[in-house]
Amino acid sequence: MSVLEVVVRSVAVLAAFLVFPLLVGQTEHKLMAHMQGRLGPMYAGGFHGWAQLVADGVKFAQKEDITPRAADRWIFRVAPFVALVPYLLAMAALPLQSGVAAVDVPGSAVLVLASTSVGALGTLMAGWASANKYALLGALRSAAQLVSYELPLVLAVASACLAAGTLSLSGVVEAWTPWWLIWQLPGAIVFLVAALAELQRPPFDMPIADAELVMGPWTEYTGLRFAFFLLAEYAGIVVFSLLFAVLYLGGWRGPFDEQLGWLWTLLKGFGVAILVIWFRVAWPRMREDQLQRLAWLRLLPMALIQLALTGIGVVMTQ
Amino acid sequence: MTGLDLAFAACGALAVVGGLLAVTTRHVVHAALWLVVALLGVAGCLLVLGHELVALVLVLVYVGAIVVLVLFALMLTRAPIGPDLVHDVPWWRRMLAGAAGAATTALLLAALLPLAGGAVERREISNQAVATEIFGTWVWPFEALSVLLLAALIAALAVSRGRRAEEVSGE
Missing domain, CATH: 1.20.5 (Single alpha-helices involved in coiled-coils or other helix-helix interfaces)
Incomplete structure (x- = not known):
């Protein structure tokens, strides 16, 4: 790989990393507004407020960057980057089309899972280093939630990889058949729910419950550092939606996938992202004990049953 | 000195420095976070050697789950911001701990250094090979x-x- 190619690939991933989360964010603004009988942003940029998030970004950049006096300065300042950078790495490993991925490695499924699990550390660091009781409580809740939901998530991905016989995401898409929509359905449901919980999106937003904990681990953050946490959340939605599309919906498979494959991947991922937004509007926040009960009594057995089902299927068809 | 040698040395230095800081810092949560740095250094070394799967699983399990659990336990009990003076120990115990650590390091070095070859080699080991080894042999x-x-x-x-x-x- 030449230097030029490395630069081009890196710039492409960075551009996707900066554009897609904004796209999902804007969709959330408008879609949520219309679901609730509002119009949402209408002013910024002229046409239906398309530039709202750009304006928000400018606003965040102008705000003062405050570090509380009692905070652990270094960890407080580094935490947003720890939350953000792993998603950049994860996005680089997602394949768009056969042979089109910024980094195509044999174990890309594990790479994506490993890097998203590192991102969780950023939330913990932020919550602890803020020297704020609300932030600490939020971090505790998010740690409990992340540890519980990591297991079903990994098991669901393991099931898809087992069915495909490879740990490479492109390999999973190559092996995908429409039958997977039924065969891998329990795993897909487990993955979607666990991914929502990993992202701490409603109905799993107990760690940042604004009525109880102000903003949870992010309470003390202002300006760009706060914006980085928001960007990490939306980049997380993009990564998990694309991962869902690649693992369970066949990625780039579709009509004319020689030329239009990348479009199929993006459209499927976008559809999953809309589902994620819809869940936020549709369901109220779950209580802490309900969260844990769902993870350990529902999702984990379901993921194990799916794993057994996949194992039986693989053995029978080979 | 090849590029691989350099990368391996950098990751190794990261792991050693992270490990040293993890055991010497007076801040409990910092110790857990330096452990993350040390683990990432080790994962980097494994990556340089071509053991991609082992490196990624190390990050997934140790950084993603075990360190999160450690941080959770620390926050639940007592994790003050700033140096932890409650668990201060007398100087002779620190010396003893240092001596024990140095002795273990010396023992490991004595055992491993004769085995070290010349330049760092990268061996591509496929995931299938790792699986066959674990679930076969x-x-x-x-x-x-x-x-x-x-x-x-x-x-x-x-x-x-x-x-x-x-x-x-x-x-």
């Missing part, structure tokens, strides 16, 4: 380990549940 140790972990889990559950039952009956 090493399947019995693997299973024994998992049974051991299961026993520990059940024992932990029994300990936490059993005491509560006693308390209830004692009342």
Whole structure:
């Protein structure tokens, strides 16, 4: 790989990393507004407020960057980057089309899972280093939630990889058949729910419950550092939606996938992202004990049953 | 000195520095975070050597789950911001701990240094090869380990549940 190619690939991933989360964010603004009988942003940029998030970004950049006096300065300042950078790495490993991925490695499924699990550390660091009781409580809740939901998530991905016989995401898409929509359905449901919980999106937003904990681990953050946490959340939605599309919906498979494959991947991922937004509007926040009960009594057995089902299927068809 | 040598040395230095800071810092949570740095250094070394799967699983399990659990436990109990002076130890215990650590390091170095070859070589090891080794040659140790972990889990559950039952009956 030449230097030029490395630069081009890196710039492409960075551009996707900066554009897609904004796209999902804007969709959330408008879609949520219309679901609730509002119009949402209408002013910024002229046409239906398309530039709202750009304006928000400018606003965040102008705000003062405050570090509380009692905070652990270094960890407080580094935490947003720890939350953000792993998603950049994860996005680089997602394949768009056969042979089109910024980094195509044999174990890309594990790479994506490993890097998203590192991102969780950023939330913990932020919550602890803020020297704020609300932030600490939020971090505790998010740690409990992340540890519980990591297991079903990994098991669901393991099931898809087992069915495909490879740990490479492109390999999973190559092996995908429409039958997977039924065969891998329990795993897909487990993955979607666990991914929502990993992202701490409603109905799993107990760690940042604004009525109880102000903003949870992010309470003390202002300006760009706060914006980085928001960007990490939306980049997380993009990564998990694309991962869902690649693992369970066949990625780039579709009509004319020689030329239009990348479009199929993006459209499927976008559809999953809309589902994620819809869940936020549709369901109220779950209580802490309900969260844990769902993870350990529902999702984990379901993921194990799916794993057994996949194992039986693989053995029978080979 | 090849590029691989340099990358390996950098990752190794990161792991050593992270490990040293993890045991010497007076801040409890910082110790856990330096452990993350040390683990990432080790994962980097494995990546340089071509053991991609092992490196990624190391990050997924140790950084993503175990360190998160450690941080959770620290925050639940006592994790002050700033140096932890409650658990201060006298100087001679620090010296003893340092001596024990140095002795272990010396022992490991004495055993491993003669085995070290010249330049760092990258060996592409496929995921299938790792799987065949674990679930073929090493399947019995693997299973024994998992049974051991299961026993520990059940024992932990029994300990936490059993005491509560006693308390209830004692009342």
